[in-house]
Amino acid sequence: MSMIEIKGLEKSFGDLEVLKGIDQNVEEGEVLCIVGPSGSGKSTMLRCINRLEEPTAGEIYIDGELVTDKNIDSMRTKMGMVFQSFNLFPHKSVLENLTIGPLNVKKANEAEIKEKAMKLLERVGLAAKANEYPRNLSGGQQQRVAIARALAMDPEVILFDEPTSALDPEMVGEVLDVMKDLAKEGMTMVVVTHEMGFAKEVANKVIFMDGGYIVEQGTPDAVLNHPQEARTKDFLSKVLV
Amino acid sequence: MDVYLKGFLIACKGIPTTVVVSLIAIVLGAALGLLLALCSQTKSKILQVIAKVYVDVIRGTPMLVQALIMAYGVPWLLQSWGSAFKWDNLGGLVVPAVIVCGCNSAAYMSEVIRSGIQAIDKGQMEAARSLGMTHGMAMRLIIIPQAVRVILPAFANEFVTLIKETSVLGYVGVVEILRRGQLWNSSSFETFPAYIGVALAYMILTIPLSKIINGYERKVARRESAA
Numbered sequence: 001m002s003m004i005e006i007k008g009l010e011k012s013f014g015d016l017e018v019l020k021g022i023d024q025n026v027e028e029g030e031v032l033c034i035v036g037p038s039g040s041g042k043s044t045m046l047r048c049i050n051r052l053e054e055p056t057a058g059e060i061y062i063d064g065e066l067v068t069d070k071n072i073d074s075m076r077t078k079m080g081m082v083f084q085s086f087n088l089f090p091h092k093s094v095l096e097n098l099t100i101g102p103l104n105v106k107k108a109n110e111a112e113i114k115e116k117a118m119k120l121l122e123r124v125g126l127a128a129k130a131n132e133y134p135r136n137l138s139g140g141q142q143q144r145v146a147i148a149r150a151l152a153m154d155p156e157v158i159l160f161d162e163p164t165s166a167l168d169p170e171m172v173g174e175v176l177d178v179m180k181d182l183a184k185e186g187m188t189m190v191v192v193t194h195e196m197g198f199a200k201e202v203a204n205k206v207i208f209m210d211g212g213y214i215v216e217q218g219t220p221d222a223v224l225n226h227p228q229e230a231r232t233k234d235f236l237s238k239v240l241v
Numbered sequence: 242m243d244v245y246l247k248g249f250l251i252a253c254k255g256i257p258t259t260v261v262v263s264l265i266a267i268v269l270g271a272a273l274g275l276l277l278a279l280c281s282q283t284k285s286k287i288l289q290v291i292a293k294v295y296v297d298v299i300r301g302t303p304m305l306v307q308a309l310i311m312a313y314g315v316p317w318l319l320q321s322w323g324s325a326f327k328w329d330n331l332g333g334l335v336v337p338a339v340i341v342c343g344c345n346s347a348a349y350m351s352e353v354i355r356s357g358i359q360a361i362d363k364g365q366m367e368a369a370r371s372l373g374m375t376h377g378m379a380m381r382l383i384i385i386p387q388a389v390r391v392i393l394p395a396f397a398n399e400f401v402t403l404i405k406e407t408s409v410l411g412y413v414g415v416v417e418i419l420r421r422g423q424l425w426n427s428s429s430f431e432t433f434p435a436y437i438g439v440a441l442a443y444m445i446l447t448i449p450l451s452k453i454i455n456g457y458e459r460k461v462a463r464r465e466s467a468a
Binding site: 081 | 368
């Protein structure tokens, strides 16, 4: 059984068809990277998985269970999400950003979750910032906190929506390093990214999307080094200067 | 000068009533205003329409008229239906006064709260929901606490406005600041000192409040620019 199964996923915004029928599975422990030009539907596909966008048609299964409006809140506890713009809670300290979900959604024990949150902050190298507020952190630090926040919920999979696109270039590395560590530890990850280097190094599978379809998919080597489709070749020739 | 001091001191006797009515009304107004703001944000068309009509009706009519309807019109209507309803049985005319001020303020507060909620980046709601929070939980823990900081100055301004607007309550039998002055004027005929006293009594409430708001806004502006 796949961890995520996407069947016949379609999404329109008014008259604009963004996704025109996506079928895709994500296996446990797999790192799936989604690449493609802007407007190709990559982020929309990711956001449909945890229903931040409601699919127009099609089905999403997590651990074999169909995601619906009714069970979405509990399903989301299995799927962490990391956003392009971090979206940390500015009125909460770094530590509280990590604990607010588990405390309120999972009714976790406060002492235990604080201890766990501190360990996660240590893991992303930010234990010293536990009592700071997000506004006092750099973009790279904020994104590492956002990853730790997702991990604090013990998710089975983490969805990354262009996690390094809003970062200054010198901060991209620190965030990618944290993501690489996660991948090594066997975390299932779906990553929408423009970082081809990351995709080549870490992904088990890469899909190239364009115009609302998956145009090409396979190993990073196959898709990124030896693309078959003209559109993939064209896109890669532009991004891999 | 003594007569001016006397006028001021007499008007000041109305301060407790004005302050108590304003305080209860602002709390009522904030609670009802929040409810209206949430209604206007829901997907339910019916709730949206109710909130819209409420705000339009309240904002489209003078508070004095609303106070007259509540204090005198409502008992008349209920009595014409055979009820023995009287505000006196519920604690006097200050009760409809508080209700009207609260309901009136709610219409203005709901707009303030709605714009405060809308000012919060929608990524905040998405981040909260992606952690598995329900919509209500996300509003309570993430959106509203941030919106409160945004709307606090507008909220305090509404309180200043409300304090001044309670001056119409003299017409429905509440003896607040203005009514104190009027009563003294009609017995003493010291018209100018009476109303100057009333004005001063309002000012010792509203001016310090406005100063506090300005100070808070400057503090927030400094903090934002430092961040």
